[in-house]
Amino acid sequence: MNPIIRFVITLVSASLASRVGVDDVTRTRMRVLPNDLDLNLHMTNARYLAIFDIAGMEFMIRAGLGRLMVGRGLRPLIGGRMIRHRFGVRPFERFTVSTRVLCWDDKWFYLDQRMETGRGVAAVVLTKGLVRDAGRAQTVRPDELLRSIGAAREAPSITPEIARWLAAEQMLRVQDDC
Structure with a gap:
């Protein structure tokens, strides 16, 4: 199924599903x-990212950000990802993507x-x-x-895994002198 079709199906189902909190x-x-599938007959690496995008959009819609974003002309953007593939996902295999804000x-x-x-x-991102x-x-x-959707709260501390990721990400920054 084309990712755009999956996106539309998820958009509709998320809009009809119960609301979730930011936690x-x-x-x-x-x-x-x-x-x-790729030539190895498991899910291609590029498809993982599209599926994680779709799952993230479901979270945003169900948390109440979807209507806010459409109403105010807001756009979600991904700034970075770190993914760990543990094993390949096979043809016709069912899977579930869990999404939470750390x-x-x-x-x-x-x-x-x-x-x-x-x-x-199968994968952690x-x-x-x-x-x-x-x-x-x-x-x-x-x-x-969060305040706009009635979910105002103090930001949780940056988790150790996020802190390590951000430190490692500094290696990939483009330097002005390059």
Whole structure:
């Protein structure tokens, strides 16, 4: 199934599903289809990222951010991901992606997402995402977004795994003198 079709199906089902809090976990269920496969006959690496995007959108919609974003012209953007593949997901295998917010700072939300099959956790990904105001060309602070949906709270401390990831990410920064 084309990722855009999966996205539309998830958009509709998330809009009809019960609302979740920012501390909750959403579970997005799917199945590996033939066009998800690579030459090794398991889900291609690129498809994982599209599926994690779709699962993240489900979380945002169910948390109440979807209507807010459409109404204010806001756009979610991914700033980085770190993924660990544990084993390949097979043709027609069912899987579930769990999504939860670990923490946030003055710019970014940090998500933990896991793809699970009946055989265990197939992949783990940490995602760094933000929301941009397209009209004003600026980032909307996570605390402002949460306040707008009635979920204001103090930001949880940056977790150790996020701190290590951010430190490692510094190695990939483009230097001005390169």
